[in-house]
Amino acid sequence: MYTGNSAPVRERMRRTPLGLEEEEEKHLKDLLNREVIHSSSSEWSAAPVLVRKKDGKIRYCIDYRKLNSITRKDAFPIPKNRDLYRHFERYKIATLRDCSYCSRAQKVWSSFEDDVDYVVPLSVRSVSEQDEDLDETNLDSLVNCNWISESEITNMGAEQMEDQELNRLIVWLEDKIEPEEHEVYLCSPSIKHLWNCKHQLVLKNGILCYKWLDPFHSRLLLVVSRSLRHKILENCHDTKLSEHFGQTNTIERLKQNYIWYGLRENARNYVKSCHTCNVNKKANVKPKGPLGQFHAGIPMEKLHMDILGPLHESSSANKYVLVLVDQFTKWMEMFPLPNQNTITVAKRLLDGFISRLGCPVQIHTDQGKNVDGQMFHDICRLLQIVKTRTTPYRPCSNGQVERFNRTILQAIRCYLKGKQKDCCSLRALCKEGDRNGEETFNGTKDEESE
Structure with missing residues (x-):
């Protein structure tokens, strides 16, 4: 095999x-x-x-996928038709024995179907039931699981009989009734889901259970009626032993002893709506998309426009600074403001910047209502300026300013x-110093939401 200049492939052995x-x-x-094989130090x-x-039986296979990905394939051209015609022109009837190539191929592939059988990987093969008899398993382990009391276990059978869906399943199992296909179609999704697993449903002391087959520890799971689901969710999440764990841990605890249709969805909704978790836990919300x-x-x-402040009030009664930066040239302008309301900001923008340098194509600000409100949008619309804003909680969206x-x-x-009251006198010096600062290149990219 020809692999070119590729480094040797070494894969870790699987357990x-x-x-x-x-x-x-x-x-x-x-x-x-x-x-067939021999030791090697390759x-x-x-x-x-x-x-x-x-x-x-066991078949010992080798995973050559990584090796095949770097191997350069050889070409195996098919013989030309004219060469085949020349070879067979002296025969009236051509058979496989007349062609050495076909004869050799027939010999090699004749036993292919017998040698290659249908194989199932061990990781996906079906789990066989263990030797332990689940019919001899009692419900004591469920009583001691801290998520349900003994009295609730005792009344579980009555609760299941009162449940309209589970009652129908119990009647079918007790009377050994095989419902018609159209009758099952008319039932609820819960009945359809459980009846598809009817071979794993069992009645234990009058309580409907589900046989969970596991290669290490098979067990019986309680099929929970609708009336007890909220109580079990509360015990598996709100108690001190549960510690208000998240969705994954709560679902895993439920799956140890209980089963019902829609268990995952009910557990997720319960944890999401838990008042204690919402008040005391930090939200784990990831951004929906990367910034452009x-x-x-x-x-x-x-x-780019932003308002800096509040600062110490100057001798001119100014507490804020309006900062404007052109993204391409990095030209910066600063204007002191006594307050940051919309009228003050718009008047300073028009009189101090637009009247001298003209209207920009776009004005990019944060989401403050004084620079992103209806009045500011109307001014931009009147001057034919495109108004854009930053992504919430992302200062890098307005990184220039x-x-x-x-x-x-x-x-x-x-x-x-x-001497905080002299900050207005320092404004001109700061502006001139920033303008004289060296920039890496023009047109520095800025991030914003797509």
């Missing part, structure tokens, strides 16, 4: 199931004795996979030295 170790050892010794290795054949990127290609294509805000605050802390 053999404990019940198959002796059988695997016997199979390997047989292959060694017949010289840098290449592939992981073996044990599969169960239809007759119950925006590049400015010309000056005044996108103007946020970075300048940090520089301004650093300058105020470094140079005012307790």
